[in-house]
Amino acid sequence: MEIASDYMPWPRESMSEESSNTVSKSSLRDPDRRQRPHDKFDPVRSIKTVGQIGWAILTLAVAGWLIWRGAMAMEYNWQWYRVEPFFYRVVDGEFIWGPLYKGLIVTLQLASISGVLAIIIGFITAFARLSQSRAGGLIATVYLEAIRNTPLIVQLFLFYFVLAPILGIDRFWAGILCLAFFEGSFASEIIRGGIQGVDHGQFEAGDAIGLTPWNKYFYIIIPQSMPLILPPLTGLLISLIKHSAIVSVIAVAELTTTGLNLISDTFMAFEIWFIIAGIYLALTITLSVCVGQLEKKMSIQKR
Amino acid sequence: MPDVNSDLMTPISTTPLVEISGLCKWYGKFSALFDINLNVSRGEKVVVCGPSGSGKSTMIRCINQLEEHQAGRILVDGKEVKPGMKNIEDVRRDIGMVFQSFNLFPHMTVVDNLTIGPIRNKGISKSDATETAMHFLERVHISEQATKYPPQLSGGQQQRVAIARALCLKPKIMLFDEPTSALDPETIAGVLDVMIELADGGMTMICVTHEMGFARKVADRVVFMDHGEIVEIADPKSFFNNPQTDRSQLFLSQLLGH
Numbered sequence: 141m142e143i144a145s146d147y148m149p150w151p152r153e154s155m156s157e158e159s160s161n162t163v164s165k166s167s168l169r170d171p172d173r174r175q176r177p178h179d180k181f182d183p184v185r186s187i188k189t190v191g192q193i194g195w196a197i198l199t200l201a202v203a204g205w206l207i208w209r210g211a212m213a214m215e216y217n218w219q220w221y222r223v224e225p226f227f228y229r230v231v232d233g234e235f236i237w238g239p240l241y242k243g244l245i246v247t248l249q250l251a252s253i254s255g256v257l258a259i260i261i262g263f264i265t266a267f268a269r270l271s272q273s274r275a276g277g278l279i280a281t282v283y284l285e286a287i288r289n290t291p292l293i294v295q296l297f298l299f300y301f302v303l304a305p306i307l308g309i310d311r312f313w314a315g316i317l318c319l320a321f322f323e324g325s326f327a328s329e330i331i332r333g334g335i336q337g338v339d340h341g342q343f344e345a346g347d348a349i350g351l352t353p354w355n356k357y358f359y360i361i362i363p364q365s366m367p368l369i370l371p372p373l374t375g376l377l378i379s380l381i382k383h384s385a386i387v388s389v390i391a392v393a394e395l396t397t398t399g400l401n402l403i404s405d406t407f408m409a410f411e412i413w414f415i416i417a418g419i420y421l422a423l424t425i426t427l428s429v430c431v432g433q434l435e436k437k438m439s440i441q442k443r
Numbered sequence: 444m445p446d447v448n449s450d451l452m453t454p455i456s457t458t459p460l461v462e463i464s465g466l467c468k469w470y471g472k473f474s475a476l477f478d479i480n481l482n483v484s485r486g487e488k489v490v491v492c493g494p495s496g497s498g499k500s501t502m503i504r505c506i507n508q509l510e511e512h513q514a515g516r517i518l519v520d521g522k523e524v525k526p527g528m529k530n531i532e533d534v535r536r537d538i539g540m541v542f543q544s545f546n547l548f549p550h551m552t553v554v555d556n557l558t559i560g561p562i563r564n565k566g567i568s569k570s571d572a573t574e575t576a577m578h579f580l581e582r583v584h585i586s587e588q589a590t591k592y593p594p595q596l597s598g599g600q601q602q603r604v605a606i607a608r609a610l611c612l613k614p615k616i617m618l619f620d621e622p623t624s625a626l627d628p629e630t631i632a633g634v635l636d637v638m639i640e641l642a643d644g645g646m647t648m649i650c651v652t653h654e655m656g657f658a659r660k661v662a663d664r665v666v667f668m669d670h671g672e673i674v675e676i677a678d679p680k681s682f683f684n685n686p687q688t689d690r691s692q693l694f695l696s697q698l699l700g701h
Contacts, residue, residue: 344509345546349560349612350536359559363550 211410219408223415226402243398244419250316250384250394251423255377257320262327269332280328287325292386295322300390315387323380330376334369335361367438374431378424385420395419459518460485460616460647461506466515468501468671475501476671479515483616488648490658490679493668494694499651502668503618506649507538520615536564539609543621545601547593553580553604554589557611564612572611579607583637599630603637610641617641619650655698659683667691 167173211218226240265283268276287295299318300311309317338361346356385396399416403409459482466479476498483489491499504510506517511526518524524534548556557576561567567575580586583603593601602622609617619638623631635657642648642661652658658665658679665682667675669690675682686692 339546341542341544341546342548345542345548347509348507348535348538348540348542348546349608350532350564351560352532352563355563359563360548364548 216410218411220411222406222408223411226412226415239398239402240395240415240419243393243395246312246392246394247381247384247396248423250312250319250387250392251377251381254316254319254323254384255380257316258323258327258376258380259373261320261324262331265324265328266331266335269328270335283321284325284328287322292318292322292383293389296386296390311387311390311392315384315390315392319380319384319387322383323376326376327373330372331365331369333372334365337368338364367435370431370435370438374428378427381423381427382420458485458521459483460487460520461649462516462518463502463506464516466502466505466512466517468498468505468510468512468514474671476505476512479673481666481673481676483647483649485615486645486647487663488642488661489650489664489666490662491649491651491666491668492653492655492658492694493674497668498671499668500620501671503620503649503651506616506618507535507540509540532564536560536612537615539606539612539614539617541602541605541609541617541619541622543624545593545598545605545625547601547605547608549593552590552592553585553596556593556604557608560608560612575611576607579610580604582610582640583607584633597630598626599633602626602630602634606634606637606641616647616649619648619652621651621653623652623654653698655683667694669694 226238228238228241229236265280268280269284271277296315296318300314303309303317304311304314335357342360342364343356346360351360384394387394388397388400391397395416399412403412406412461481461483463479463481466476467474468476479498479502481489481502491503493499501510505512506519506524508524508526508528508531513526516523516525519534520537522534524531528534547553548559551559554573554576557579558569558572561572561575562569577586577589580589583606585600585603585607588596588600588604593604596604606617606622622638623634626634631654635654638648638650638657639661648661650657650662662679664676665679666673667677667682667686667688667690675686675688675691677687682691683695686695
């Protein structure tokens, strides 16, 4: 049996340098030879783009006009000039924050505290489900199924009317815990998916160099799962901000509650609901822009 | 056939570094490994070959418990390695492993890939670990890439980094799981050169590979596996020139036939 004694697939000498069909090495790297042609101006495509933008503007204008005409028909008395004091007032040279500002602060507190708690609960639940422990897995599964299969508002009533008196906590913390456990259940599935999305070889490599499970996850697995976790987690935090409005039913003085109170005082329903919707929109868009920047930074770092 | 294994054992030193006896593994009802007996002495180089699905990788992955076995005993440097054991990390730190798909950490620079093990496992200071890392990067001829990220390197360069990463933990034995199978032909030679240098330096090695030129040059013994069993153990010269079993003859003719 004849076997090649060397692992070189062919002798180097056989690759001749002066073959007539090849381009010389310096010209292969010549940038002028390989320049990309200029993109040509395409009038048809430009007109189409302008047309699309025109359609969008027209549709939005029609919707706006319908609302305005409806309000006119109701003889609604627009009083935008009365809105500013709801944010702040200056009385005798003294600056006083208005109710909408205070409500916004409470909403931010609700969302940020319960957001942090939800992520912590999410990690704990995800690891409980991924672990070998039967008890951990069972508890996590029961928690997930209970939370995901009952309405949020029912959970809120349970937290406020049943758990809060037992644990001796106020309505603010009842709202925070309810939101944290609700969003935590979704966060745990996002985190579990992110961790399982990391290439199996990375787990094996971490094991093979003798890292402890904690070090393996902390330095190897979780950093690599972040690009998979961050986009859906941003969506979750945005829905958390929106869901925080529901704690108005237990009268936590956040943005929506403040709005309801102002309307019952002033009957300016249209203006105030537009403003409140605008504030929520500003919060959520700010959040997604920030996370978008963060993701960009992370993907640049990886390259 | 049962005594094929024992006749041909020619240990280099008296105490084996790895002792595998009666090793069996099943995936469900499928028998992946059956009655594997193999001793590897200190400084010995063993090449494991065989058709795909013959259990070569599974066998060496049992040695550091990336796969759990169900029967048999594995001793590494006198310590038994078994499924579900505590402090498995301590055993793994003595066993370097190189994978077919490199498995470098893509979010860390090359030098961080090399230092994370020593820093986190052994509490070595960052500057000492970096010094060791640079030493091993020079040994695999790639020190100029230290600050790059693995995806920026070619396959062959990544595999050499992976070898250096394993060496940084000062292992007693190196396991190679088809280290050149995922590489472009022109980068294979560089990786094999590094492995040959490592072998010449006296490292104990178990290599699953299809590089028969490497096996001839480096191996003290060639282990031929098929269907989860060791079929033949021989020194490379007699294995390649005069294979004893039908299955190894068939395997070699298929490997070298074209």
